Structures are given as structure tokens and as C-alpha cells.
Amino acid sequence: MKTENVIEIRNLKKAFGATPVLKGIDLDLHNGENIAILGQSGTGKSVLIKCIVGLITADSGTIKVIEKDLLDLNNAELAELRQKIGYLFQGGALYDSMTVRQNLEFPVRRTQILKGKKNEVNDMVKEALENVGLLDAIDKMPSELSGGMKKRVGLARTLILKPRIILYDEPTTGLDPVSSGEISELILEVQEKYNTSSIIITHDMKCAEITANRLKLMVDGKFYSEGTFNELKESDDKKINAYFK
Numbered sequence: 001m002k003t004e005n006v007i008e009i010r011n012l013k014k015a016f017g018a019t020p021v022l023k024g025i026d027l028d029l030h031n032g033e034n035i036a037i038l039g040q041s042g043t044g045k046s047v048l049i050k051c052i053v054g055l056i057t058a059d060s061g062t063i064k065v066i067e068k069d070l071l072d073l074n075n076a077e078l079a080e081l082r083q084k085i086g087y088l089f090q091g092g093a094l095y096d097s098m099t100v101r102q103n104l105e106f107p108v109r110r111t112q113i114l115k116g117k118k119n120e121v122n123d124m125v126k127e128a129l130e131n132v133g134l135l136d137a138i139d140k141m142p143s144e145l146s147g148g149m150k151k152r153v154g155l156a157r158t159l160i161l162k163p164r165i166i167l168y169d170e171p172t173t174g175l176d177p178v179s180s181g182e183i184s185e186l187i188l189e190v191q192e193k194y195n196t197s198s199i200i201i202t203h204d205m206k207c208a209e210i211t212a213n214r215l216k217l218m219v220d221g222k223f224y225s226e227g228t229f230n231e232l233k234e235s236d237d238k239k240i241n242a243y244f245k
């Protein structure tokens with residue numbers, strides 16, 4: 001049986017001015033799979049996922065998301081496709097002046113589908129918070145939450161629209177090892193429960209080990225190597241085993 005890809009990227013290139021950042025990226029994300037992307041700071045990992053959500057336009061190459069060629073879409077089609085992609089920014093990016101409930105209602109209201117259906121929205125907010133174990137925090141302000149709780153709320157806000165694909169940009173950065181482990185387990189639970197496919201950019205090897213079916217190492221704007229956690233761990237290539245020390 002042919003593996004279904006939810007993302008297919010071919011020879012993607014992007015430069016900023018005279019500085020090339022992405023130098024020919026190829027990537028297939030299979031349906032239901034989690035891929036972790038490793039790589040030193042500044043190699044272009046965040047630029048890559050911003051290209052996937054259309055926040056940055058690549059110079060050349062192709063990106064297919066759920067069988068649609070991103071560069072062929074008009075604005076309305078792009079907006080529709082974006083609803084299927086959850087993007088979890090590094091900081092969680094909650095609105096500080098809104099309660100947890102209001103933060104979660106925000107993306108739902110933007111979709112218009114549920115306009116005026118207050119009870120449905122209320123149920124969706126509660127379900128998403130329950131899934132991240134934070135129903136008790138529904139009426140709190142972000143300033144009352146710990147870093148790990150904010151990341152959970154960020155994940156709940158992404159989950160509320162039931163995306164098929166979730167892109168995580170350093171989901172455990174800034175957390176202590178216990179909270180990092182909890183977030184990693186949560187990412188895995190989300191994959192299993194919602195059958196999402198994810199790209200997880202991370203410097204946290206424990207997170208990569210827990211969450212990813214496959215790891216890809218980016219070096220200087222290109223993928224250098226890929227494999228399971230254990231395959232890469234056993235590699236005697238210096239660039240790869242530097243991550244396992």
C-alpha cells in the first residue's frame with residue numbers, strides 16, 4: 001500500500017537578501033507520523049515551518065499540503081488549508097489580556113462556522129482543556145500560569161480546531177525536565193488520539209525520543225541525515241552523534 005503523505009516538499013529554497021537559508025529541502029510527512037527536526041540554531045528550521053504555513057514565501061521548489069500545492073492557492077484557499085494546520089509557536093503566544101477561556105474561543109470565533117453557537121463553543125473549549133489536563137484553569141489569566149501550563153493552553157488552543165497537521169516550534173524550550181517530559185507525552189497522546197501528523201522542531205533529545213517516529217537532522221539549510229532515534233543514536237557520524245552526548 002502506498003504511504004499517504006500529508007506534506008510533500010521538494011527542492012525548497014529560500015534566501016533572505018544575498019543569504020541563502022534553505023538550500024534544497026526535501027521532506028515527506030506521512031499520515032499519522034511525527035517527525036522531529038534537529039539542527040543547530042540558525043540552520044533554517046523555523047523558516048521551513050513558516051514556509052509550510054505560508055507565513056514566508058519560498059523562492060523556488062514545491063510544498064504540497066494535503067494534496068494541495070501551496071503556491072497555486074489563492075488567499076481564500078490558503079486560509080481554508082491553514083485551518084487544517086495547527087502551529088504552536090515557541091512561546092505559546094497567548095494573549096495576556098484574555099482569560100484562558102477567551103484565548104481558546106479566539107480561533108474558533110475567527111472561523112465563523114460556529115458564530116452564535118455559544119454552547120458548542122463552550123463545549124469545545126472545555127474538551128480541549130480537559131485533553132491537556134487544565135480544565136481548572138479555564139478562568140485564569142495567562143500571568144497566573146506556569147511556563148508548562150502556558151504551553152499546555154497553547155496546545156489546547158491549537159487542538160480546538162482539530163487540525164490534521166500540527167507544527168511545533170521548540171515545544172519544551174524553557175521548561176524543567178519534568179514539565180518537558182509531560183509536554184512530550186502530551187504531544188504523543190495528541191498524535192494517538194486525534195491521528196494528527198506533526199513536525200516537531202526541538203533541541204530536546206528526550207522530546208525527540210518520546211514524540212518522534214523519525215528524526216531528521218538539518219545542517220546548513222539541507223537535510224543531512226534521517227532515521228529513528230535509535231538508528232541515529234548508533235551512528236558513528238560526528239555531526240549526528242554530537243546530539244546524543
Ligand SMILES: Nc1ncnc2c1ncn2[C@@H]1O[C@H](COP(=O)(O)OP(=O)(O)OP(=O)(O)O)[C@@H](O)[C@H]1O
Pocket residue numbers: 016021039040041042043044045046047048
Ligand atoms: N524574516 C527574516 N528576514 C531575514 N532573515 C531571516 C528571517 N527569518 C529568519 N531569518 C534568518 O534565517 C536564518 C535561519 O533562521 P531560523 O529561525 O529558521 O533558524 P532555526 O534553525 O529555527 O534556529 P533556532 O534553533 O535558533 O530557532 C537565520 O540566520 C535568521 O537570521
